Amino acid sequence: MKISVITAFPELMRSYAASSVLGRAVSSGKLEVRIIDVRDFSHGAYRQIDDYCYGAGGMMLMAEPLAEALESASGWGKPYVVYPSPQGTHLHQELVEDLSRKEHLTIVCGHYEGIDERFTQKYVDAEISLGDFVLTGGEMPAMAIIDAVSRLIPGVVGSASSVTEDSFYGGMLDTPHYTRPAEWRGEKVPEVLTGGDAKAIERWRRRRSVERTLERRPDVAARAGIIPWLSGGAYVVEVHYPVLGRDGEKASTAITGMDLHDIARACRAYGIKKYLLVTPIAQQREMAKRIAWHWTAGWGAEYNPDRKEAFSTLKIFASVQKALEWVREREKKEPFKIATTARRVGGAQHWLTLKRRILKDDESPLFFFGTGWGLHGEVMDMADAVMTPITGGRDGWNHLSVRSAVSITLDRFFGWR
Numbered sequence: 001m002k003i004s005v006i007t008a009f010p011e012l013m014r015s016y017a018a019s020s021v022l023g024r025a026v027s028s029g030k031l032e033v034r035i036i037d038v039r040d041f042s043h044g045a046y047r048q049i050d051d052y053c054y055g056a057g058g059m060m061l062m063a064e065p066l067a068e069a070l071e072s073a074s075g076w077g078k079p080y081v082v083y084p085s086p087q088g089t090h091l092h093q094e095l096v097e098d099l100s101r102k103e104h105l106t107i108v109c110g111h112y113e114g115i116d117e118r119f120t121q122k123y124v125d126a127e128i129s130l131g132d133f134v135l136t137g138g139e140m141p142a143m144a145i146i147d148a149v150s151r152l153i154p155g156v157v158g159s160a161s162s163v164t165e166d167s168f169y170g171g172m173l174d175t176p177h178y179t180r181p182a183e184w185r186g187e188k189v190p191e192v193l194t195g196g197d198a199k200a201i202e203r204w205r206r207r208r209s210v211e212r213t214l215e216r217r218p219d220v221a222a223r224a225g226i227i228p229w230l231s232g233g234a235y236v237v238e239v240h241y242p243v244l245g246r247d248g249e250k251a252s253t254a255i256t257g258m259d260l261h262d263i264a265r266a267c268r269a270y271g272i273k274k275y276l277l278v279t280p281i282a283q284q285r286e287m288a289k290r291i292a293w294h295w296t297a298g299w300g301a302e303y304n305p306d307r308k309e310a311f312s313t314l315k316i317f318a319s320v321q322k323a324l325e326w327v328r329e330r331e332k333k334e335p336f337k338i339a340t341t342a343r344r345v346g347g348a349q350h351w352l353t354l355k356r357r358i359l360k361d362d363e364s365p366l367f368f369f370g371t372g373w374g375l376h377g378e379v380m381d382m383a384d385a386v387m388t389p390i391t392g393g394r395d396g397w398n399h400l401s402v403r404s405a406v407s408i409t410l411d412r413f414f415g416w417r
C-alpha cells in the first residue's frame with residue numbers, strides 16, 4: 001500500500017513515519033509512505049502557501065500549491081484523497097478497513113482555518129474527522145489514520161491475533177489485559193488467567209468482552225455478528241404446523257423447494273447450528289428428506305459441494321415439541337425461543353433488545369418462523385419473546401416470504417458487520 005501525505009510540516013510527519021511499528025513497516029517495504037512538502041509548490045518570492053480568508057476569518061491554505069502537490073503524487077497511481085476535517089465523517093473501524101483496501105491513499109493536512117473549499121470540492125474523496133473537537137492541523141489526524149490503516153496490512157503488527165482481537169475488529173470491545181506481577185499493590189490478576197486452562201481463559205475473555213461492550217458501548221453490539229460470542233448454538237425453526245390459515249384457523253402448509261434451498265443456504269452462511277423443518281405430514285417430510293439426500297449424499301453433493309454444506313444444516317421433525325426436545329438435548333439447556341411475526345403484537349421486542357439480551361445472558365437463540373398466515377398461538381405461547389415485525393417502508397406493507405424474513409433476521413443477529 002502507498003500513502004502520500006501533503007503537509008506544511010514535513011519534519012513532523014517524517015519523524016512519525018520513521019518511528020516504531022510504522023517505521024518497520026516502511027523499511028520492510030510493506031508500506032510506502034511519501035511526505036510531500038506543500039511549500040515546494042509555493043509561488044512568488046515569499047513562497048506563499050496560505051492567505052487570508054475572503055470575508056471574515058484568519059489564514060488558510062491556498063488551493064494551487066495543494067493541487068500541484070497532489071498532482072506530483074499521481075506517479076503512484078490515482079490517489080484516494082482524504083482531507084482530515086472536524087466536519088468530516090467520524091473515523092471508525094469499518095472506514096479504516098475501507099481505506100486499507102485503497103492502493104494509494106493521499107492525506108491532505110489542513111491548517112489555520114483549513115483549506116480552500118474549491119480544492120476540497122474538486123479533489124477530496126472523503127473528509128474524515130477524529131471527533132467533535134478542533135485541532136490546529138491535520139497532521140495528528142493523518143498520523144491516526146495511517147496508524148489505524150497500517151495495522152491492518154498483514155505483517156505490520158507482530159501477531160495477527162493481536163489485531164483480530166482488538167476492539168471493534170471482531171465486533172466487540174477488547175477484553176481487559178493484565179501483565180506481571182500477578183499481584184500488584186494488593187490487586188490480583190483474575191485467577192482464571194494464571195490457571196493455564198486455555199479453554200477457560202478463552203471463555204473468560206469472551207464473556208468480559210461482551211460485558212464491556214454492553215456496559216460501555218451497547219451501540220457497537222448492534223453491528224456485531226454474535227455467534228462467536230455465544231457458548232451455545234443458534235437455531236432456525238421453519239414451522240408448517242401449527243400455523244394460521246386464511247381465516248385464522250389452525251392449518252398446515254406445504255413445504256417449498258425454494259424455501260428449503262434458500263433457508264439452508266442462509267443458515268450455513270450465518271453459522272446457524274441447525275435449520276429445523278417442522279411438518280407433521282409424513283409425505284412432506286419424505287419429500288424434504290429426498291431433496292436433502294440428493295444434495296448431501298446423491299449426485300448433487302458432488303455437483304455442488306456448497307449446497308451440500310448448506311443442506312447439512314437441515315433436520316426434519318414431525319412437531320415443534322420434538323424439535324425443541326432435540327435442541328434441549330443438544331445444548332444441555334433451554335434455548336431462548338423467539339417467535340417472529342409480520343403483525344403488530346403487544347409486548348413484542350425490538351431485535352436489538354433481543355440481541356443484547358442473548359449476549360448478556362449467553363443464550364442459545366432459537367427463532368420460530370411461520371408459514372401460511374403466520375405462527376399459530378400455540379407456538380407463540382411457547383416462545384420466550386416475540387420479535388417486532390421486519391418493516392421496510394413507512395406504509396407498513398411487510399408481506400415478506402419466509403426465506404426473506406429468515407435472511408434479514410439472521411443478518412441482524414449474526415451478520416459479520
Ligand SMILES: C[S@@+](CC[C@H](N)C(=O)[O-])C[C@H]1O[C@@H](n2cnc3c(N)ncnc32)[C@H](O)[C@@H]1O
Nearest residue numbers: 084085086110114129130134135136137138141
Ligand atoms: C483549526 S482546524 C480548522 C477548523 C475549521 N475552521 C472548522 O471549524 O471546521 C485546522 C485543520 O486541522 C485539522 N483538524 C482539526 N480538527 C480536526 C478533527 N477533529 N478531525 C480531523 N481533522 C481536524 C483539519 O485538517 C483542519 O483543516
